[in-house]
Amino acid sequence: xxxxxxxxxxxxxxxxxxxxxxxxxxxxxxxxxxxxxxxxxxxxxxxxxxxxxxxxxxxxxxxxxxxxxxxxxxxxxxxxxxxxxxxxxxxxxxxxxxxxxxxxxxxxxxxxxxxxxxxxxxxxxxxxxxxxxxxxxxxxxxxxxxxxxxxxxxxxxxxxxxxxxxxxxxxxxxxxxxxxxxxxxxxxxxxxxxxxxxxxxxxxxxxxxxxxxxxxxxxxxxxx
Amino acid sequence: xxxxxxxxxxxxxxxxxxxxxxxxxxxxxxxxxxxxxxxxxxxxxxxxxxxxxxxxxxxxxxxxxxxxxxxxxxxxxxxxxxxxxxxxxxxxxxxxxxxxxxxxxxxxxxxxxxxxxxxxxxxxxxxxxxxxxxxxxxxxxxxxxxxxxxxxxxxxxxxxxxxxxxxxxxxxxxxxxxxxxxxxxxxxxxxxxxxxxxxxxxxxxxxxxxxxxxxxxxxxxxxxxxxxxxxxxxxxxxxxxxxxxxxxxxxxxxxxxxxxxxxxxxxxxxxxxxxxxxxxxxxxxxxxxxxxxxx
Numbered sequence: 001x002x003x004x005x006x007x008x009x010x011x012x013x014x015x016x017x018x019x020x021x022x023x024x025x026x027x028x029x030x031x032x033x034x035x036x037x038x039x040x041x042x043x044x045x046x047x048x049x050x051x052x053x054x055x056x057x058x059x060x061x062x063x064x065x066x067x068x069x070x071x072x073x074x075x076x077x078x079x080x081x082x083x084x085x086x087x088x089x090x091x092x093x094x095x096x097x098x099x100x101x102x103x104x105x106x107x108x109x110x111x112x113x114x115x116x117x118x119x120x121x122x123x124x125x126x127x128x129x130x131x132x133x134x135x136x137x138x139x140x141x142x143x144x145x146x147x148x149x150x151x152x153x154x155x156x157x158x159x160x161x162x163x164x165x166x167x168x169x170x171x172x173x174x175x176x177x178x179x180x181x182x183x184x185x186x187x188x189x190x191x192x193x194x195x196x197x198x199x200x201x202x203x204x205x206x207x208x209x210x211x212x213x214x215x216x217x218x219x220x221x222x223x224x
Numbered sequence: 225x226x227x228x229x230x231x232x233x234x235x236x237x238x239x240x241x242x243x244x245x246x247x248x249x250x251x252x253x254x255x256x257x258x259x260x261x262x263x264x265x266x267x268x269x270x271x272x273x274x275x276x277x278x279x280x281x282x283x284x285x286x287x288x289x290x291x292x293x294x295x296x297x298x299x300x301x302x303x304x305x306x307x308x309x310x311x312x313x314x315x316x317x318x319x320x321x322x323x324x325x326x327x328x329x330x331x332x333x334x335x336x337x338x339x340x341x342x343x344x345x346x347x348x349x350x351x352x353x354x355x356x357x358x359x360x361x362x363x364x365x366x367x368x369x370x371x372x373x374x375x376x377x378x379x380x381x382x383x384x385x386x387x388x389x390x391x392x393x394x395x396x397x398x399x400x401x402x403x404x405x406x407x408x409x410x411x412x413x414x415x416x417x418x419x420x421x422x423x424x425x426x427x428x429x430x431x432x433x434x435x436x437x438x439x440x441x442x443x444x445x446x447x448x449x450x451x452x453x454x455x456x457x458x459x460x461x462x463x464x465x466x467x468x469x470x471x472x473x474x475x476x477x478x479x480x481x482x483x484x485x486x487x488x489x490x491x492x493x494x495x496x497x498x499x500x501x502x503x504x505x506x507x508x509x510x511x512x513x514x515x516x517x518x519x
Contacts, residue, residue, distance in 0.1 A: 007372035014325030015437040052435035055289045077328040
């Protein structure tokens with residue numbers, strides 16, 4: 001059953017929990033995945049996002065999230081004005097991802113501070129809840145409701161075992177885990193949703209596991 | 225969770241001499257392993273945001289799109305109409321919070337952003353009338369939350385799934401129960417008020433013009449606040465809902481599923497496809513996106 005604050009709440013910037021609050025959270029997810037405010041963001045709006053973004057401020061909300069604002073931040077309506085000052089250059093496009101894509105979907109091509117480009121696709125699925133469905137070429141299923149660890153590595157035997165035993169040694173419980181890969185023995189991506197936050201020292205150790213080329217710790221993405 | 229339906233919730237409260245809100249608060253504390261004072265403080269913040277939004281809207285505010293606005297101010301400044309001062313005040317507040325929502329202001333989704341005006345309007349206005357303390361207003365918000373939890377579990381709160389009856393209808397049911405509690409009614413009367421309010425909005429479609437949360441959403445918030453007050457007064461008079469609240473909720477879910485997709489937040493039917501609705505849609509639906517280069 002939904003908690004009472006899922007009903008009376010969240011506190012949010014209007015006008016729509018799916019098109020505004022959820023969009024802020026998608027921006028926050030993108031920011032978390034590139035590890036800070038990106039320098040460039042090319043944001044493709046699909047479906048209902050593309051149709052109604054103007055009235056709902058979906059574009060402003062996405063940028064607000066990329067800048068690190070929460071859904072109840074009163075600066076959401078001026079996020080686009082604040083972006084240049086934060087070193088973020090934004091471009092929008094209206095896209096069609098086909099009938100299978102959720103109507104409230106955004107495709108974010110983000111450039112990190114270090115020049116790395118990351119593709120993040122996510123949908124706002126109602127009540128401010130989101131799901132990230134793609135990171136680069138990997139199909140993922142990431143809700144942002146838990147502490148999470150995202151790892152990219154060369155797919156070979158032993159990497160997952162090494163990583164999970166490090167996490168277990170930290171007494172952190174894995175609530176959900178999904179491994180995706182481009183092809184056998186190619187690059188793989190694992191997302192683990194955790195019941196407890198992971199310690200920075202453990203993250204540093206994870207990043208040094210042989211074959212790992214990206215290790216990110218993502219805290220729960222604020223609902224308000 | 226100590227309750228899965230409203231009948232249980234009301235009898236649990238009555239048996240212990242508590243309000244429904246007190247039982248809901250206790251359940252939330254147990255479920256989330258959080259101390260009750262912390263839970264209470266969190267709801268107090270919601271109450272504060274509701275008050276701020278109502279005040280901001282009454283001062284006069286226009287929506288982001290420019291399609292709507294300042295109706296709350298008009299309502300608040302108008303002379304006595306035909307319905308009476310309390311009703312007019314509640315309607316003005318419901319319009320106010322909804323207008324703040326449309327202006328990308330800060331609101332509390334209750335249960336949704338599109339229906340955020342109903343509950344604050346009803347509890348603030350009834351609270352003034354009965355001289356309620358903040359503590360009592362907070363407890364009334366928990367009562368409303370409990371009603372919403374049961375609706376979410378047995379039916380839906382999403383316009384895309386159940387039409388406006390799921391949003392403004394649910395908000396009216398939640399607000400009616402809260403109003404009865406503030407007026408000193410019994411838990412059973414709270415639940416009857418919720419049932420009566422929800423019955424009044426069965427079948428209400430979600431047909432937003434141009435996909436915006438403005439027309440007819442803002443005025444439907446005002447009307448739903450009025451329905452909540454009417455339902456509360458019927459229940460306080462001792463009128464029972466012949467169909468029990470839990471059965472009304474299930475019926476609402478069924479009606480929602482029976483609604484065609486065109487009337488469930490897709491802007492493909494109802495007011496959205498009237499000649500005026502279509503004209504407004506061509507004006508307000510997106511064309512070229514904004515960018516940082518626009519500046």
